[in-house]
Amino acid sequence: MSKLLHYPLCPFSRSIRLALAECGVAFELKEERPWEWRPDFIRLNPAGSVPVFVTENDFPICGAYAISEYFQETELAEGEPHSFQLFPGDADERAEVRRLIDWFHGKFNGEVTTYILDEKVFRSFGPRSSSPDMEAMRAGRENLRYHLAYIGHLVESRSWLAGEALSFADLAAAAHLSSLDYLGEVPWEEFEQAKNWYALLKSRPSFRPLLGDRVPGFTPPDSYADLDF
Amino acid sequence: MSKLLHYPLCPFSRSIRLALAECGVAFELKEERPWEWRPDFIRLNPAGSVPVFVTENDFPICGAYAISEYFQETELAEGEPHSFQLFPGDADERAEVRRLIDWFHGKFNGEVTTYILDEKVFRSFGPRSSSPDMEAMRAGRENLRYHLAYIGHLVESRSWLAGEALSFADLAAAAHLSSLDYLGEVPWEEFEQAKNWYALLKSRPSFRPLLGDRVPGFTPPDSYADLDF
Structure with missing residues (x-):
């Protein structure tokens, strides 16, 4: 297997x-x-x-x-596409999917995830363990707000981030947010549209295993696995 | 156009x-x-x-x-592939091409390019201009040696980085190195195999326009555009 x-x-x-x-x-x-x-x-x-x-x-x-x-x-x-396409649409639409994957796995990761997740969690593991850099965390939290607003902006005119179909762009974005959400770091209440988009993803069966994750030393807030937040 | x-x-x-x-x-x-x-x-x-x-x-x-x-x-x-394929081979071989693109556009960029290029060049532009962080540059130069050795390791058993065919992995790697080479930052003499691989790329017609680039304030060393180094 x-x-x-x-x-x-x-x-x-x-x-x-x-x-x-x-x-x-x-x-x-x-x-x-x-x-x-x-x-x-x-x-x-x-x-x-x-x-x-x-x-x-x-x-x-x-x-x-x-x-x-x-x-x-x-x-x-294989000629038998799954019902779900990671990169749906024509070449132009797939370019938009990939632009947004790059946005979240690249830009968001560099401006938010590493600042918060690396400082709060990964820094405590391994031989070079040290305490978190509070200035980096503050920058990450500030940048996160900008990205949540961008998600809201996108879903204002689209069903999903890259267009009318769910794509790997949504999964990449939700993956980063879910890791931060585990740490109670996402100010969902301030970003209604992003919250609604995330709620749709969170209630999909594919999301369930992630909501069951537990990392020793880090207990997620109750809202983490609550489908109604 | x-x-x-x-x-x-x-x-x-x-x-x-x-x-x-x-x-x-x-x-x-x-x-x-x-x-x-x-x-x-x-x-x-x-x-x-x-x-x-x-x-x-x-x-x-x-x-x-x-x-x-x-x-x-x-x-x-289009059904008429160009003579050059960015991602040659079967699915497994293309996965190897993409692993190495990720290596250079992701890992190398984060561990080397940003430390040297951002500090030496981009920091001097824009409203937040400041002097380079020498410690970051030192780290970038140290990491660069590790990556040049890795290129040598790959081409020891392969014609090109990802296999027997030239691919976008080679172009991504050469692109990063060429930007650093413009700044005279690549210790080619210490890495014979990487140098030979780069010399092959540098002499391709596709490379010529890059060798003609000039950025005000930064003069490349003579070896930058010299096909024989």
Whole structure:
């Protein structure tokens, strides 16, 4: 059976867990702690990061970018597309999906996720453990508001972030927000439209495993797994 | 005619200039200074970053990720693949290409390019101009050596970075290195294999326009445009 090496609070891993569940791909989930730098894991992915999807033939597909595009391609090659398309639409529409994936896995990650998640959680693991940089966290929280407003702006004129169909852009965005939500860091009440969009995603069956995640040392607020917030 | 909005020393823009030239796509090149935050440009790409490819129908494709995949898809859809494939091979081989694109546009960018290029060049532009952080630059230079060794390791057993065919992975890697090389920051002499790989890319016609780039205030070393280093 194919397997996904992931870390529960890693937003890139989460985006792929959502994508595989939406596509109906069966896989075994294995937790990997990248900061332990496990030699067998480094052989699979020299970058030392999760997620890594290992196919039934033991071929490692490394990173959310390669994994998501791999499922898009193998899906299309099989001639029997799943009911869910990670990259729906024509070439122009898919370019919009990818612009937004880049936005969340790139820009949002750099401006928000790393500032909050890395400081609050990952900094406490591994040999170089230290206390969080409060200025970085403050910057991350400030930037988060700008991104929540952008989500609101997008869904004002569209059903989903990239257009009329749910896509991997929504899953990538929701993955980052869900990791921050686990830490009680998302001011949902101030951003009604983003909250409504997230509530739709949160109630999908693909989301359920994420809502069951628990990381020792970090207890999520009650609202984390509450479908009505 | 379609056009590419770029900035000469931006490695993401460079990777797309190389890709379009290799694919034989005709386009007009327009310089954009992202730090000027030009309203017409922000309307095209709300992320405010280059590259942006504007199609003949005035549709903006934003970012190296969306642009590269767009050309892969429209190429395949036309049924007449160019002689050059950005993502050659089968699904597994393309996953390896994308792992390495992620490596250079993600990991290398975060560990090397931003530390050196942002500190040395981009910090001097825009309203928040300040002097470079020497510690960041030192870290970037140290990390660069590790990545040059990794390139050497890859081409020890392969013709190109991702396998037997030249791919967008090589262009992405060469784009980052070429921006750093413009600043005289690449210790080629210590990394013979990486140097030989880069020399092959540097002598391709697609590379010529990059070697002619000049940025006011920054004069490249003579070796920058010298095909024999």
